Amino acid sequence: QVQLQESGPGLVKPSETLSLTCTVSGGSIISYHWSWIRQPPGKGLEWIGYIYYDGSTIYNPSLKSRVSFSVDTSKNQFSLKLTSVTAADTAVYYCARSRLELPTPRFDYWGQGTLVTVSS
Amino acid sequence: DIQLTQSPSFLSASVGDRVTITCRASQGISSYLAWYQQEPGKAPTLLISAASTLQSGVPSRFSGSRSGTEFTLTISSLQPEDFATYYCQQLNDYPLTFGGGTKVEI
Numbered sequence: 001q002v003q004l005q006e007s008g009p010g011l012v013k014p015s016e017t018l019s020l021t022c023t024v025s026g027g028s029i030i031s032y033h034w035s036w037i038r039q040p041p042g043k044g045l046e047w048i049g050y051i052y053y054d055g056s057t058i059y060n061p062s063l064k065s066r067v068s069f070s071v072d073t074s075k076n077q078f079s080l081k082l083t084s085v086t087a088a089d090t091a092v093y094y095c096a097r098s099r100l101e102l103p104t105p106r107f108d109y110w111g112q113g114t115l116v117t118v119s120s
Numbered sequence: 121d122i123q124l125t126q127s128p129s130f131l132s133a134s135v136g137d138r139v140t141i142t143c144r145a146s147q148g149i150s151s152y153l154a155w156y157q158q159e160p161g162k163a164p165t166l167l168i169s170a171a172s173t174l175q176s177g178v179p180s181r182f183s184g185s186r187s188g189t190e191f192t193l194t195i196s197s198l199q200p201e202d203f204a205t206y207y208c209q210q211l212n213d214y215p216l217t218f219g220g221g222t223k224v225e226i
Contacts, residue, residue, distance in 0.1 A: 044221050045164065047216040060216075102152075105211035106175075110165070
């Protein structure tokens with residue numbers, strides 16, 4: 001059973017960089033796409049983007065200027081960095097395995113999520 | 121961006137009720153739509169992919185259908201564990217987008 005676990009600081013100061021890591025267990029990171037999704041408190045889901053195991057990425061244009069992903073296949077991990085954060089970036093951040101092959105693209109495994117609060 | 125409009129936003133129902141949630145796409149997305157269930161304080165879980173393919177382990181009371189750019193999630197007989205928020209997601213074009221959610225409550 002594939003499991004994903006987000007980790008990182010729960011509190012980040014305004015204008016600083018939010019950094020999170022997702023560790024995959026029970027399966028390999030190889031040959032899959034891996035997404036980051038966020039959910040502000042009481043609101044809906046926003047896809048941030050994905051990284052393929054080879055390091056190729058697609059970002060949501062709404063965040064593209066501030067976001068970057070990286071992957072470490074040796075550790076079965078991938079990471080998110082979001083720069084110049086504001087209170088609007090306060091959210092639960094999820095990582096998820098993204099199966100994009102047709103005809104049934106879907107996000108089939110999700111981490112439990114981690115709340116990141118932006119506050120001084 | 122492709123907009124997904126879910127209706128209703130809130131739905132009050134009882135155990136045993138038949139429940140229907142609609143998701144309308146702002147443009148054609150073929151059948152590349154998934155449905156997720158999110159219980160309070162938990163991560164979303166996949167129910168249906170490709171508009172109507174039930175994920176392994178998901179009860180058969182859940183079903184999905186498509187008519188053009190309108191997609192429907194149906195729960196044939198609502199169970200206590202089904203009270204949650206439901207989201208649709210399009211995977212046809214980037215950026216991938218989610219509907220605003222439908223909260224099913226008593």
